[in-house]
Amino acid sequence: MYRIVRKEVLAPGLKRFDVEAPLVARSARAGQFIILRLDEWGERIPLTIADLDPEQGTVTIIFQEVGKSTQLLGQLEEGEYIRDFVGPLGRPSHISQLGRVVMIGGGVGIAPIHPIAREMKRAGNEVISILGARNRQLLILEEEMKQASTEVLITTDDGSYGRKGLVTKVLQELIIHRSPINLVVSIGPLVMMEAVCRVTQAAGIKTMVSLNPIMVDGTGMCGACRVQVGAETRFACVDGPEFDGHLVDWKLARQRAQMFVAEEKQALQEHEERRKGGLGGCGCHCHQ
Amino acid sequence: MRLPLPSIEELKEARKSTRKRPMPSQDPLARMHNFAEVALGYSEEDALLEAARCLSCKKAFCQEGCPVDIDIPAFITKIKERDYLGAARKIKEKSNLPAICGRVCPQESQCEKYCIRGKKEEPVAIGRLERFVADYEIAQGKSDGTGVNSVERSTREPSRDSRVAVVGSGPASLTVAGDLARKGYAVTLFEALHVPGGVLMYGIPEFRLPERIVQHEIEGIRQLGVEIQTNVVIGSTITVDQLFQKGYVAVFLGTGAGLPYFMGIPGENLNGVYSANEFLTRVNLMKAYLFPTYLTPIKVGRRVAVLGAGNVAMDAARTARRLGAEEVSIVYRRSAAEMPARHEEIEHAKEEGVQLRLLTNPIEIKGDDAGWVKELVCLRYELGAPDESGRRAPIAIPGSEHSLEVDTVVVAIGQGPNPLITATTEGLIANKRGNIVAGENGETSRPGVFAGGDIVTGAATVILAMGAGKKAAAAIDRYLSEASHD
Ligand SMILES: Cc1cc2nc3c(=O)[nH]c(=O)nc-3n(C[C@H](O)[C@H](O)[C@H](O)COP(=O)(O)OP(=O)(O)OC[C@H]3O[C@@H](n4cnc5c(N)ncnc54)[C@H](O)[C@@H]3O)c2cc1C
Numbered sequence A: 001m002y003r004i005v006r007k008e009v010l011a012p013g014l015k016r017f018d019v020e021a022p023l024v025a026r027s028a029r030a031g032q033f034i035i036l037r038l039d040e041w042g043e044r045i046p047l048t049i050a051d052l053d054p055e056q057g058t059v060t061i062i063f064q065e066v067g068k069s070t071q072l073l074g075q076l077e078e079g080e081y082i083r084d085f086v087g088p089l090g091r092p093s094h095i096s097q098l099g100r101v102v103m104i105g106g107g108v109g110i111a112p113i114h115p116i117a118r119e120m121k122r123a124g125n126e127v128i129s130i131l132g133a134r135n136r137q138l139l140i141l142e143e144e145m146k147q148a149s150t151e152v153l154i155t156t157d158d159g160s161y162g163r164k165g166l167v168t169k170v171l172q173e174l175i176i177h178r179s180p181i182n183l184v185v186s187i188g189p190l191v192m193m194e195a196v197c198r199v200t201q202a203a204g205i206k207t208m209v210s211l212n213p214i215m216v217d218g219t220g221m222c223g224a225c226r227v228q229v230g231a232e233t234r235f236a237c238v239d240g241p242e243f244d245g246h247l248v249d250w251k252l253a254r255q256r257a258q259m260f261v262a263e264e265k266q267a268l269q270e271h272e273e274r275r276k277g278g279l280g281g282c283g284c285h286c287h288q
Numbered sequence B: 001m002r003l004p005l006p007s008i009e010e011l012k013e014a015r016k017s018t019r020k021r022p023m024p025s026q027d028p029l030a031r032m033h034n035f036a037e038v039a040l041g042y043s044e045e046d047a048l049l050e051a052a053r054c055l056s057c058k059k060a061f062c063q064e065g066c067p068v069d070i071d072i073p074a075f076i077t078k079i080k081e082r083d084y085l086g087a088a089r090k091i092k093e094k095s096n097l098p099a100i101c102g103r104v105c106p107q108e109s110q111c112e113k114y115c116i117r118g119k120k121e122e123p124v125a126i127g128r129l130e131r132f133v134a135d136y137e138i139a140q141g142k143s144d145g146t147g148v149n150s151v152e153r154s155t156r157e158p159s160r161d162s163r164v165a166v167v168g169s170g171p172a173s174l175t176v177a178g179d180l181a182r183k184g185y186a187v188t189l190f191e192a193l194h195v196p197g198g199v200l201m202y203g204i205p206e207f208r209l210p211e212r213i214v215q216h217e218i219e220g221i222r223q224l225g226v227e228i229q230t231n232v233v234i235g236s237t238i239t240v241d242q243l244f245q246k247g248y249v250a251v252f253l254g255t256g257a258g259l260p261y262f263m264g265i266p267g268e269n270l271n272g273v274y275s276a277n278e279f280l281t282r283v284n285l286m287k288a289y290l291f292p293t294y295l296t297p298i299k300v301g302r303r304v305a306v307l308g309a310g311n312v313a314m315d316a317a318r319t320a321r322r323l324g325a326e327e328v329s330i331v332y333r334r335s336a337a338e339m340p341a342r343h344e345e346i347e348h349a350k351e352e353g354v355q356l357r358l359l360t361n362p363i364e365i366k367g368d369d370a371g372w373v374k375e376l377v378c379l380r381y382e383l384g385a386p387d388e389s390g391r392r393a394p395i396a397i398p399g400s401e402h403s404l405e406v407d408t409v410v411v412a413i414g415q416g417p418n419p420l421i422t423a424t425t426e427g428l429i430a431n432k433r434g435n436i437v438a439g440e441n442g443e444t445s446r447p448g449v450f451a452g453g454d455i456v457t458g459a460a461t462v463i464l465a466m467g468a469g470k471k472a473a474a475a476i477d478r479y480l481s482e483a484s485h486d
């Protein structure tokens, strides 16, 4: 059992937990992820690590409530427990001194980009971060990213904060005015990462992306997390989650993300109906 | 109320029977809609009548066929004497997990293959008798999976200072942990998943090996004082070197063969293609058959093709039937004689309507526009001269290309070793397939590090993993006694 020592609502549907998991906190590095299971009935949910505190023994996760599983997770309160919490999984980000690097975080993808930006800056890089969100309310970790970067540029889809538009527009301008850029790291929705890669490929800038495909065990045992990178099939949980974005087969990644959409919808629907019916809105299983 | 037991006459009659006493089983039509155990187990009467068939050979060939050398005639004699706990004790001199082995061992290629009666008629049903004895013991509350019965045991404190780390929790690791704990070592078992049991929990389905049985055995090991830490990935959460730094004086690696192989044909990453490990893990470990009460989903279409013909393939095919697939076929490039699955599993699968497409090999999986599996393109094969494995080599028939319409494909062509530990442990030698190189007693290239089970042999069997565990436990005990780490 893993205790939630701190809970914070960052934005509607976006939550932050600091979870007591000392072994993970001491061994994890930027770029790696954990898998948690809420309770006996839960799925194994992979979440990229947003921060670590080895002294306190806590691991920070930030998640968006999208399906039933993440909604139930979001209902847990400070002091409550998560049944299973395993990690660190996957390979850490490759941190080295390269010169000028651009970190691009979209939506909840800002959370995992944060520790990478911090390490990159610590390693002596000039770190320009581009943060994208749908609107001002959904923009997270602005202060933390300012600390972790040399410079932060913000875009929102609706123009409610920072520049209006997509991260790629800002990226294109950077490429024109701030050359050379030695590396781009991009984490966010698949479409965003793909769009970033299109831009950087044309400009010949190496780009790493962090993929979060469907997973089960997260240890290389099932192959649910297969992605096509160049000519090879790789398991994102052990070979990734970061890959050279220019080699990723994005169409396939998008397709595979659809695999259980119908089932997820079904679970969510039943969950919401039960809630409306006043039966076990707590989401526990005692009311079935 | 107990049933009247067989009379002397009935036993005499039974002794002459040329056939095994049939295993009471769930009706195929009924069981296709549930995940309850298929084979129900012998009654006491069945067991006595079957035991009567055993000739108690002086030179017991059956025993030679047993990878862990169980004194088979002796335990069957105990059954004849109605001393079932005595029979269990006899088995447990050599095997820690009889309730499991009695259910999943490939007896037809081991003990029963060498049974004298088997030369002319059906051999004695040794496996079924083993299961009867083990289940009897569990029902009496007298088993803890380690050969000590509950009367002799209570939750124990280790009597020695030497701490041993056991990695993984499949049959190899469970055996090492149980044997060393009984010798008084302080044992910690580390498992990457959220429950212990290895393949017994995530791979072999409930209808063949109920979770209840596996967890019973694990509970027994816990009661011996073994500390079980789940959610710890050795090589990542803690490395092997860190285990030694933390004060463990010996490490056993029983991490199994958990890396699924794919065929490497086009279309294998389409939606609807699973590795058998994924398919079975979703259903067994994550209980997707109870979705959405359990939140892990699984999707099976109407028509399912399972590639491969081992136990794993049979389990996947039978699981697919239970999940509602109408047409399930095993696609295998050799013939029936070469199918590696246990005979009983193949029979059960056929009874449940699983079709065998033999001498057929897939060369491509085709999908629809949205990326979902649609058809499996195959070639037909014929058997040629024997190859290096001694089996007749399958040869493709030119122009035999044809397609099967399918919605789901499960790839069950084998598993290899997970490279995490070898990649993170200095000085631990693996062979070119990635299996850890270990000696007769599990000793590896790193002093104090032992290994056994599928991680050494490649995917094999429960009994072989358990046997390797027994040898390694003895070797670890010798190593620690000699090195006087105490
Ligand atoms: C579907 C299926 C059906 C089978 N049917 C039969 C059958 O009928 N009869 C039979 O005899 N055999 C059968 N087998 C084979 C048999 O189950 C295996 O040979 C046996 O379980 C191997 O035991 P093991 O102890 O070596 O490892 P496993 O049972 O594979 O256990 C290894 C454990 O180690 C854990 N692990 C791996 N890496 C790490 C790490 N780095 N840190 C911590 N933990 C780790 C894994 O999560 C796993 O729990 C079957 C196998 C499968 C997959």
Ligand code: FES
Residues within 6 Å of the ligand: A214, A215, A216, A217, A218, A219, A220, A221, A222, A223, A224, A225, A226, A235, A236, A237, A238
């Ligand atoms: S999630 Fe199972 S292999 Fe990656």
